[in-house]
Amino acid sequence: MLHTLMTSPFRCDLQAMVRLLAKGDDVLLMQDGVMAAVAGSPVLEVLLRAPISLYVLKDDLDARGLFGQISTSVAAISYTEFVALAVKNPQQMIW
16 A cells, blocks of 8 residues: 655654554655655654655655755655556555
8 A cells, every 4th residue: 555645744643644554555755744754753763663665755855955854764756656656556545
């Protein structure tokens, strides 16, 4: 399943999201959700403990001036790669 976090991680029910993550799920941080990818963030630490693959949308990082501040544990992807994730995951949940 593809989970897309589009709102600030400080304005969503992160614990509910983490409870619903399953082994092998993909999580894409986009729009204000990219703040969860900042290195050292407590939200990032929670996500890195989950059995998931974690991605962040490059364009949204650039728009917020955060590209140089994200953790190396998060893969920055393009819109083309986002489409590939959506095709790979027919089931999706938006947060």
